[in-house]
Amino acid sequence: MSREQRAALDSLLRNGPLDVGGDHLKQREVFTRMLTSRPPAEDVVLTPGTLGKVPVLEVGIDGVTPNGTLLWFHGGFYVFGSARASAGLASDLARRTGTRVALVDYRLAPECPYPAALDDAVAAYRGLLDETAGGDPARVVVVGESAGAGLAAALLVRAREQNLPMPAAGVLFSPYADLTLSGESMTTKTAVDPAFTPDAVAVRAKDYVGAADPADPLISPVFAGLRGLPPLLIQAGSNELLLDDAVRLAARAAADDVQVTLQVTPGVPHLFQAFAAMLDEGETALGQAADFLRATRGPGCGADVRQAEV
Template sequence: MSKEQRAAVDAMLRQPRPAEPQSVEEIRAGFRAIMAEMIVPDGIRTTAVTLGDRPALLVEPVANPRTGTILYFHGGSFVFGSPETALSLTGSLVARTGFRALSLDYRLAPEHPFPAAIDDALRAYRALLDSGEDPSTVVFAGDSAGGGLTVTTCLAAREAGLPLPAAILAFSAGLDATRTGASMDTKAGIDPIFTREELEHTKDLYLAGRDPRHHLISPAVLADLTGFPPMLLQAGANEVLLDDSTRLAVRARDAGVDVILDITADVPHVFQSFTGVLDEADEALDRAALFLAQHVRTGA
């Protein structure tokens, strides 16, 4: 275990923050600056494309491509983030699997509150299917809010009568806007990134007055997961959102869904972003890539 690496990452994430509340644009700029420091693997290429009616980033392996598409949803509390800020994650999955990734630039709150992100994600998936993509070669993957989108988009696809993807991969998924998980309190102060107050602020921007008790907002406590594809839920033991994943795993199990709950000790929210810095990040990405390879039907 990389005790020193984990301590260094934790200390970095606890750097002093601005005393005054930041504007949405300041939050977005700060997140871009942080994520620009993350390591993006070699051996990939990126192309700006359109998927559905939204911009997306196509991430492909330079050599030895395999049949398979990762439809990726970036994190950022539905308020900030982009395909570029998630490139260390999408690039790592592409480099490890040989699959291509399409990382969606879905609309953000407060300009576009719930359900805009889900609508965009569903249109992107429908566009993939309409282009001839076999759902058995498509997986949904995402981190944080995007991890939540892997689940809610699958729910929306099922409600729309679409075939479901081959698998779901979620890193530190945000799955409960009611904030009723015990980890919201037990991990307070241990989590170096989030406080309840910060999460409430971005939640209010996303919901714009909507009741959080909705299955497309809080699937960890309200969704029926019957018929879902296999799921891998990865989370860090130090995050206040930990019980979003643990409770969704229970719901999946009770619905007869194949589910792997993969919790890594003493690491923060979306620790997989620290690939090349934190041994646990690379090990988790290796497990994620293996899971995807096991569930994508590929002939190459």
């Protein structure tokens, strides 16, 4: 069944309406429609709020008392996306881990290029630490998808530089972590990536970088020193242009003595976890992420709500 599922997803993405390199205003609308076409599950509770004066969307599961917070950064090449557009994927992991999610609506490029998104991420993280009982970072996990995963990695580096306490862990789904676009997979995976092209990604990279240097470690964390960061889980699919972003980020973390787990799933595209409803590999990857959080944060984290209801 998985082969048929992968083929169906590949066709869906290749024939979809999103043009990553197109007019950013039009493509924002397309991106949002794609990711919000299915309403959240009936037990998902969405509550607008703020952290550090940055807008967030809190995601909870009805009837579940959360045992921690996932500070979540959405994807979209820093140009598309929103907290609401990522609520489905975020609620899935929240349900598996018994946590709440704070989805950050950081400012988007090209209207607000670097460092706007990073400034918002740091402000939200500081706000969450202030809100958390006793400022306990052990109750916080930083999560990101695609550009949000690159932003999450940059946040951890900036937080370390500012001597802020580290969260319990970081979970990075298909990180967009090299805006110099120098990874080999940017050329070797062009035939199998069903959603992106190098030219389209280059357009969006320029939007975010603006007048800055794309090799700045806080723009491209593959070039950052990662020593002192918390345990990391990095997941990617083998059929994505950004595969080398994940592989090199994990290698950099390992070289800097960071506890890191890299999981590359063969034959699946960028951010395949978002398609868990139709793809067995996505379901498996989210289960692995929940297992990682249980192991990282201890036995008090991560009772699977679905199992508890049986």
